[in-house]
Amino acid sequence: MLKLPRKHHTNQISHLVNNGARVKKQITLPSLALGCWPLAGMTRGGVTRQAAIETVAAAIDHGITHLDTAYCYGEHGESERAIAKAIRGRQNEVTIASKCGIHWQAGKKQAVDGRPDTIIREVKESLVRLEIDRLDLLYLHTPDPNIPIQESAGALRRLLDEGIVGAVGLSNGNVEECQLFAEICPLTACQRHFNMLQQEIRPVLLPYCQSKRIAMVAYWPLMKGLLTGRMTRDQVFSHTDSRHKYLMFQGEEFQKNLDFVDAIQSLAAQQNRSLVSLVLAWTMAQKGITTVLFGATSAKQVATNAQALACHLEDSTVFAINEAIQQRGPILGSRKV
Numbered sequence: 583m584l585k586l587p588r589k590h591h592t593n594q595i596s597h598l599v600n601n602g603a604r605v606k607k608q609i610t611l612p613s614l615a616l617g618c619w620p621l622a623g624m625t626r627g628g629v630t631r632q633a634a635i636e637t638v639a640a641a642i643d644h645g646i647t648h649l650d651t652a653y654c655y656g657e658h659g660e661s662e663r664a665i666a667k668a669i670r671g672r673q674n675e676v677t678i679a680s681k682c683g684i685h686w687q688a689g690k691k692q693a694v695d696g697r698p699d700t701i702i703r704e705v706k707e708s709l710v711r712l713e714i715d716r717l718d719l720l721y722l723h724t725p726d727p728n729i730p731i732q733e734s735a736g737a738l739r740r741l742l743d744e745g746i747v748g749a750v751g752l753s754n755g756n757v758e759e760c761q762l763f764a765e766i767c768p769l770t771a772c773q774r775h776f777n778m779l780q781q782e783i784r785p786v787l788l789p790y791c792q793s794k795r796i797a798m799v800a801y802w803p804l805m806k807g808l809l810t811g812r813m814t815r816d817q818v819f820s821h822t823d824s825r826h827k828y829l830m831f832q833g834e835e836f837q838k839n840l841d842f843v844d845a846i847q848s849l850a851a852q853q854n855r856s857l858v859s860l861v862l863a864w865t866m867a868q869k870g871i872t873t874v875l876f877g878a879t880s881a882k883q884v885a886t887n888a889q890a891l892a893c894h895l896e897d898s899t900v901f902a903i904n905e906a907i908q909q910r911g912p913i914l915g916s917r918k919v
Contacts (some may be wrong), residue, residue: 586768609677609719609749609770611797613866614891615648616641616884617875621664622656624690625824629879631664638668640881644888650773650875651712651906652681652723654692662711667759670713679719679771680708681753683726683734695724698737705741721751721773727787732766739767751799757790769796771872776800777809777865778903779830779842779913786851788870803865804858804876805830808839811847811857815840829915842910851900855893862890866904 621637623629638649649669655661662680669676682704683696692700701722709715722738725731738750752763763769772791774783781801791798804810806825815837819826829835843857850860865874876887895903 587757610793611771611799611873612646613873614646614862615650615799615873615875616646616715617801617877618649618651618661619655620877620879621651621661623660624656625822628829628863630662633879634661634664635668636881637878637884638665638883641878641888642669642672644884645891646884646888647676648873649676649803650679652684652721653708654681654684654686654723656692657686659707659711663730664710666711666713673714677718678712678714679721679751680705680712680717681721681723682708682738683723689913694724694726694728696722696724696729696731696734698733700754701734701737702741705746709746716745717747719749719751719771719828720747721753721771722755722763724754725752731755731759731762734764735763742767742824749901750872751797759786760787760790760794760796764794769794771799772877773799773801775802776871777803777805778846778861778907779805779839779910798870799873799875800865800871801875803862805839805876809843809846809857809861811843813840830913835914838910839913842906845906845909846903849899849906853899856886856889858886859890859893860895860903861900862887863895864900866890866893866898 616638620895621629621634641649649665651665653659665678682701684692684694685704687693705717705720709717720738720741722734726734738747741747742750749770750767751773752760752769753773755763755772760769760772772787774787776783788798806828807813808830819831825831830839846860847857850857862874862876865871878884878887
């Protein structure tokens with residue numbers, strides 16, 4: 583079993599925060615981390631509480647000790663509750679990031695609510711679920727279009743000043759929203775989707791974060807499972823699998839994406855590597871990307887993904903991958919940045 587030391591491949595971000603006196607707040611983010619949305623079982627069938635717990639435990643065993651969750655990962659915080667059980671007695675081995683500002687309504691409908699009172703309440707509930715008294719990193723899950731983002735930032739600033747969170751981030755924000763947020767609360771991290779075929783953040787948001795020393799934490803590196811190479815040409819997604827709603831998994835677009843996967847799979851096979859390792863290693867190597875989040879629902883998937891930490895890509899391989907990306911061209915279903 584592959585085991586890697588906790589500090590393998592880390593990116594350290596330091597910020598000065600004014601809490602009455604100038605004190606140094608520091609958070610260390612790894613190159614690879616566990617995204618815990620799949621553990622909620624809402625987008626994948628067959629994810630039991632025990633499987634979720636075993637997945638988190640396996641991640642820690644493999645040196646994947648940064649856990650990224652959210653208040654809304656599960657109608658009743660299933661992801662956070664599974665993490666709590668998995669880290670009992672191991673809290674000192676992990677750093678935990680969570681998010682606030684989205685909750686579930688009846689009928690499994692998501693509601694965005696960035697009001698300060700809501701944010702404070704959700705964070706307190708998350709701490710209870712996680713059985714901890716402090717979050718290492720807290721993101722506003724997404725800007726609330728109905729209130730000024732500065733109001734949400736003010737609530738997170740309060741939690742930062744009180745020591746309830748160690749650092750603050752913004753998920754799913756654009757440059758303007760990052761700027762407005764940072765006027766009120768020091769911004770340590772930004773979280774957006776990024777992978778070989780979805781690089782919308784590269785022209786503007788990524789350079790902005792680099793210039794401000796804001797960590798970029800990328801989710802969807804495997805493009806919701808497409809870049810694992812496990813999907814078939816006649817793949818059918820059930821109505822309970824959210825992927826059936828995405829253009830990237832439909833019709834001719836899906837077939838073109840699978841052609842791209844075949845090309846990258848061939849490169850991986852030539853080097854006797856798994857496709858997942860190659861994809862994750864390429865993503866981690868991209869300039870400006872601080873941390874890459876991967877999802878998993880089993881200890882076996884964790885073990886496969888963790889191999890990317892030991893995967894070094896030659897310049898010729900990177901060139902071949904970039905050529906394949908260029909040939910594939912823009913995909914349908916790009917997301918707004």
